[in-house]
Each structure stands twice: as structure tokens, then as C-alpha cells.
Amino acid sequence: MSMRKVAVVGAGMTKFVRRALETGKELSWQASSMALQSCEMTMDDVEAVCLGTAPDAFDGVHMNGEYLSDGAGAWRKPYMRSYVGGGTGVFVPIQGWYHVASGLFDVVLVVAEEKMSSYYPHAQGAFLTIFDHTTERALKPNLLWIFALEMNRYMQTYGISKEDIAQVAVKNKRNAADHPSALLGDPNITVEDVLNSEVLAWPVNRLDVSPVSDGAVAIVLAAEHVAKRITDKPVWIEGVGWNLDTAYWTNRDLAYPRYVEYAARMAYDMAGIKEPRKQINIVEPYDPFDYKELHHMEGLLLADRGEAPQMVADGVTQRDGDMPVCPSGGLLGVGNPIAAAGLMKIAELFWQLRGEAGNRQVPGQPTRGLAQAWGDLMQVGTVVIMGR
Amino acid sequence: MSDKISTYPGTSLSEKEIRDGKVLSIQDQMPGKFSWDTGIAIGKYLAGLKDGVIFGSYCATCRRTVVPPRTICEWCFQPMDRYIPLEDTGIVNTFSLCYVTWDVRRIKEPETPAVIEIDGASSLHGIMHKLGEVEPQEIKIGMRVKAVWKSAEMRQGAITDILYFKPHEGSH
Ligand SMILES: [Zn+2]
Numbered sequence: 001m002s003m004r005k006v007a008v009v010g011a012g013m014t015k016f017v018r019r020a021l022e023t024g025k026e027l028s029w030q031a032s033s034m035a036l037q038s039c040e041m042t043m044d045d046v047e048a049v050c051l052g053t054a055p056d057a058f059d060g061v062h063m064n065g066e067y068l069s070d071g072a073g074a075w076r077k078p079y080m081r082s083y084v085g086g087g088t089g090v091f092v093p094i095q096g097w098y099h100v101a102s103g104l105f106d107v108v109l110v111v112a113e114e115k116m117s118s119y120y121p122h123a124q125g126a127f128l129t130i131f132d133h134t135t136e137r138a139l140k141p142n143l144l145w146i147f148a149l150e151m152n153r154y155m156q157t158y159g160i161s162k163e164d165i166a167q168v169a170v171k172n173k174r175n176a177a178d179h180p181s182a183l184l185g186d187p188n189i190t191v192e193d194v195l196n197s198e199v200l201a202w203p204v205n206r207l208d209v210s211p212v213s214d215g216a217v218a219i220v221l222a223a224e225h226v227a228k229r230i231t232d233k234p235v236w237i238e239g240v241g242w243n244l245d246t247a248y249w250t251n252r253d254l255a256y257p258r259y260v261e262y263a264a265r266m267a268y269d270m271a272g273i274k275e276p277r278k279q280i281n282i283v284e285p286y287d288p289f290d291y292k293e294l295h296h297m298e299g300l301l302l303a304d305r306g307e308a309p310q311m312v313a314d315g316v317t318q319r320d321g322d323m324p325v326c327p328s329g330g331l332l333g334v335g336n337p338i339a340a341a342g343l344m345k346i347a348e349l350f351w352q353l354r355g356e357a358g359n360r361q362v363p364g365q366p367t368r369g370l371a372q373a374w375g376d377l378m379q380v381g382t383v384v385i386m387g388r
Numbered sequence: 389m390s391d392k393i394s395t396y397p398g399t400s401l402s403e404k405e406i407r408d409g410k411v412l413s414i415q416d417q418m419p420g421k422f423s424w425d426t427g428i429a430i431g432k433y434l435a436g437l438k439d440g441v442i443f444g445s446y447c448a449t450c451r452r453t454v455v456p457p458r459t460i461c462e463w464c465f466q467p468m469d470r471y472i473p474l475e476d477t478g479i480v481n482t483f484s485l486c487y488v489t490w491d492v493r494r495i496k497e498p499e500t501p502a503v504i505e506i507d508g509a510s511s512l513h514g515i516m517h518k519l520g521e522v523e524p525q526e527i528k529i530g531m532r533v534k535a536v537w538k539s540a541e542m543r544q545g546a547i548t549d550i551l552y553f554k555p556h557e558g559s560h
Contacts, residue, residue: 012393013396014396014397014398015396015397015398015400016398017398017399017400017401018400018401018402018403019400019401019402019403019406020398020399020400020401021399021400021401021411022397022398022399027397027398030397030398031397034393034397038393060416060418120415121403121492122491122492124488124490124491124492125490125491125492128490133422133424134424134426134430134434134547135430135433135456135515135547136516136547138546138547138548139501139516139517139518139547139548140489140490141490141501141516142486142488142489142490142492144484144486144488145484145486145501145516148484148486148501149482149483149484149501149502149503149516150482152482152483152484152529153481153482153503153529156482156529180396181396181398198487199485199487200486200487200488201484201485201486201487201488202484202485202486202487202498203484204484214398215398246462248454248456248458248462250481250503250513250514250515250516251454251455251512251513251514252512253512254481254482254503
């Protein structure tokens with residue numbers, strides 16, 4: 001395959017909040033204009049726009065891509081919205097990447113937005129419709145069920161305790177205390193706080209879960225010849241991968257996310273990575289629930305099956321550890337405006353790899369990072385590898 | 389963060405500000421009624437449930453029995469060969485004790501959703517349902533369970549024709 005090199009050259013994001021005064025359009029514009037300013041570009045330089053946002057049901061707006069288009073700068077440009085559930089935030093930069101890698105466009109703006117607060121009083125009700133309408137929805141399921149069921153299976157399969165898992169929430173919420181956009185940063189939170197928080201759906205407690213949020217993130221992608229003109233610190237997209245497992249989620253192994261492994265293998269192959277544990281310096285796996293960070297680290301082949309909790313216990317995944325995981329603070333700490341949360345991870349790698357992450361900066365001048373998201377009915381994996 | 393960013397936009401509102409009318413918001417509802425066709429395979433499944441039988445479907449090429457049944461084998465992308473009546477027993481693959489309803493109301497007695505691997509289907513192949521006639525604290529992964537059905541005249545060809553699965557000591 002002959003593909004052009006593609007770099008991230010700019011990034012911007014809004015605060016992540018439980019409920020934003022701004023509309024989705026307004027949030028999208030704020031993140032987009034910040035991303036353009038960060039690389040001293042204007043909308044005239046942008047040739048196409050890719051937008052990511054999660055189910056229309058949150059917004060009560062049909063064709064949400066069209067609704068958000070003016071805020072995303074799509075006017076009179078090639079424009080497309082992509083959607084793979086929670087995986088969207090790491091898929092939409094992949095879509096932007098192939099727009100540029102293919103040679104079709106030199107500069108693409110990638111925008112991810114989520115406004116979950118519109119579904120009132122709580123976005124949870126909107127999730128009912130992700131279950132099969134004939135064989136599952138009659139049981140009145142809620143979204144917590146599938147996470148609780150998967151977490152319990154993961155714990156049982158490998159003998160993992162709730163304490164082991166709670167350490168992830170503690171790490172990420174503490175990391176988020178250094179993120180200026182974070183909703184739930186807390187430098188003093190402890191494992192006991194997580195274990196003593198309200199039991200929502202055993203084994204899931206309230207502090208095991210990321211918060212419903214509003215927010216937007218944008219990045220600017222450029223082809224090599226443009227990127228080198230714009231900045232002396234381009235961050236290259238070295239590999240991408242995505243994969244889907246069966247939608248019959250009760251017919252597969254819930255203890256191991258094989259679709260994440262397949263997405264990761266695709267990305268590692270493209271990036272020429274043979275030993276991911278040595279060659280990836282920073283990881284931003286999807287962490288809507290604390291156990292998911294561990295589950296995904298295993299699917300990404302960065303930990304042996306059932307061994308990811310030990311890495312957390314040993315401090316390996318701390319910001320100053322050998323393999324920092326979610327130095328941003330992740331969804332658990334920064335917040336989870338679904339599509340925006342995934343793209344936040346890409347923005348974090350961009351800032352980390354340029355040495356611009358401020359108080360969150362991972363030491364040792366990292367050269368390569370991996371971001372991953374996950375979604376649909378628990379069976380899509382999306383992976384992006386970035387390096388400088 | 390990036391050298392060029394000094395402030396982050398976005399204005400946080402509290403739930404109280406909405407409730408108290410301190411900020412303007414528009415409220416509306418989107419009622420929607422749907423009539424979903426069952427399709428062929430799920431039609432067979434629902435008709436089976438009405439008769440008190442759980443059907444799966446079998447692919448002879450892949451030697452897999454899946455549940456709920458479907459017309460297409462995901463592995464070989466060929467039609468499934470036949471429907472197979474399965475047992476109404478199985479084992480708990482995983483479960484939760486859920487203290488929140490689908491519309492985020494808190495409840496004292498937990499709901500007990502589970503994935504139940506159905507006897508007669510391939511390994512790790514199950515359906516989502518609920519557990520009953522068991523103390524929540526007694527539920528264990530690996531526990532054998534059996535369907536508790538509505539009476540024949542009350543069944544209407546729906547997943548709710550099975551009320552729940554209860555502990556079951558018998559062998560299959
Ligand atoms: Zn087959």
C-alpha cells in the first residue's frame with residue numbers, strides 16, 4: 001500500500017462538564033477554533049472536515065452531523081460524520097487519517113463532540129435502545145448491566161478483586177487533578193473512597209464509573225509537506241486499526257476483548273511495531289469504567305491476560321512509571337463526553353509527545369504513544385499509534 | 389499544556405440552575421411507537437418460547453450452535469443449516485446485582501441480570517436474562533439454572549415468556 005505520512009499539527013478542547021451552557025455547535029466551534037489557532041491556521045486552510053458524535057438519542061436530534069456542521073466548520077466543504085459508538089472518538093481521527101493518507105486532501109479538521117446532558121434528567125435512559133429490541137429490551141436492561149456482567153466475568157476468570165480494580169480509578173482521578181479541563185480530578189482520592197461509594201450494579205460502584213459529560217475536542221491533520229511547513233514538532237500517525245466482534249455479545253468470551261487485540265495488531269503492523277511493550281511509551285486506553293483500562297491493556301497485548309492489575313499495583317502505569325497509562329486522567333477523571341473523550345486521548349498524546357503537557361508531562365521524553373477506544377454494544381475496538 | 393493555550397472554554401451549569409429556572413432551557417418529549425418484524429430466525433425463536441422451547445441454530449460447516457438463532461453464520465457467512473431445540477437449563481456465565489433501574493431510579497432489592505449459557509448451545513453461547521428464587525448473595529458464576537416459564541396460556545411469544553432462571557441441581 002502506498003500511503004502518505006500524516007501528522008497531527010494542532011489540537012484544542014473545551015472543559016468537560018456535567019452540563020454545559022453552550023450547545024453542541026458552540027462547543028464544537030470552541031474546540032475547532034482553538035485547534036486551528038494552536039497551529040496558526042484558518043478555516044481557509046482546511047480542505048475537509050470529519051466529525052464524530054455518539055447516538056442521536058442523546059441529543060434528540062436526528063442527523064446530528066448536519067445539526068453540528070456549522071460549529072465544526074463544515075460549510076461548503078467535503079464533510080462526513082462517523083459513528084462507532086464509544087469507539088467513535090478514536091475512529092474519527094482514523095477517518096481523517098485516510099482522507100489525508102490517500103492523497104485526497106492535504107489538511108483535514110477532525111472534530112468530536114458530545115452533549116449528553118440534553119437527555120433529561122439522565123442520559124442513561126437513552127442507552128436502553130442499544131439493546132436488541134426483540135430479545136433483550138423487554139427485560140428493561142440498563143447500560144450498567146453489560147459493564148457489571150463483563151466486569152464480574154473478568155474478575156472471576158482471573159481471580160481479580162474489586163480493590164485491584166479500584167486502583168485504576170484512583171490513579172486516573174488523581175492524574176486528572178492536573179488537567180485544566182477535568183470534571184472529576186481529585187488529588188486525594190483513595191481506594192477506600194471507591195470501594196465505599198454507592199453500589200450501582202455490583203460489582204460496579206459509583207466511583208468505578210466515568211461521569212456523563214458535555215464537551216468537544218478537535219485536532220488538525222496535515223500531509224507531510226504541509227506539516228513540516230507548519231511546525232517543527234509534528235506528531236505522526238504511525239498506525240491505525242479497528243475491528244468489530246459479534247454483536248451477539250452473550251455469545252462471546254467476556255473476559256477478553258479479542259476485537260481490541262485485532263485492532264491493535266492491525267495498528268502495530270502498520271507502525272512496524274514488533275515489541276509493543278518496549279516500543280510504546282504512553283498508553284491512553286479507553287477507561288469508561290476502571291476495569292476497562294485493565295481489560296484493554298490486555299487486549300492491546302501490553303499486559304498478559306489477567307496480569308494488568310499487577311502492573312497498576314506495581315506502579316508501572318503511574319505517570320512516572322515505566323509505562324504511564326492514562327496520564328491525562330482518562331474518562332474516569334477528565335470526563336466522558338463519549339466521542340470527545342476518545343479524541344481527548346489523541347490530543348493528550350499530541351501534547352505529551354511534544355513535551356507540552358504541563359503538570360501532566362510524562363518524564364523521559366516519550367517518543368511513541370497509543371490511544372484506544374471501544375464501543376457499540378461492547379464489541380468495537382479502535383486504535384491509533386502516534387510518534388514523533 | 390500547549391504553549392498557545394491559556395484558558396479552556398466551556399461554561400458549567402448545575403442541575404439546580406436548571407431545576408430552579410435560573411437558566412433557560414426548553415423541554416420536550418419524542419414519543420415514538422414501533423412495530424418491529426421478528427424476521428425469520430427470531431420469529432422461530434419467539435414461536436419456540438411460546439411453546440416453552442428455546443431454539444438455537446446450527447452451522448454444520450463450523451459445527452457451532454448459537455442462541456438466539458439466526459439465519460446467517462457469522463463465521464462462514466453461509467446460511468445456518470437448521471434450528472435446534474435446546475435445553476431450558478444452563479449455567480450462569482456472569483451476573484450482576486443491580487440497584488438502579490433503566491431510568492435511574494434507586495431500588496432496595498436488586499435486579500439480578502445474568503448471562504446464561506444454554507445447555508445444548510456451543511461453549512460460552514448464552515442469552516441475557518434474569519435470575520429468581522435465589523438470595524442475591526447466593527448467586528455464583530458457574531451455578532446451574534433452569535428457566536421458569538409463564539403458564540402456557542399466558543405465553544405470547546416473547547423473551548418475557550421466561551420469567552427468570554432459578555437454581556437447578558439436576559444434571560443435563
Ligand atoms: Zn458457519
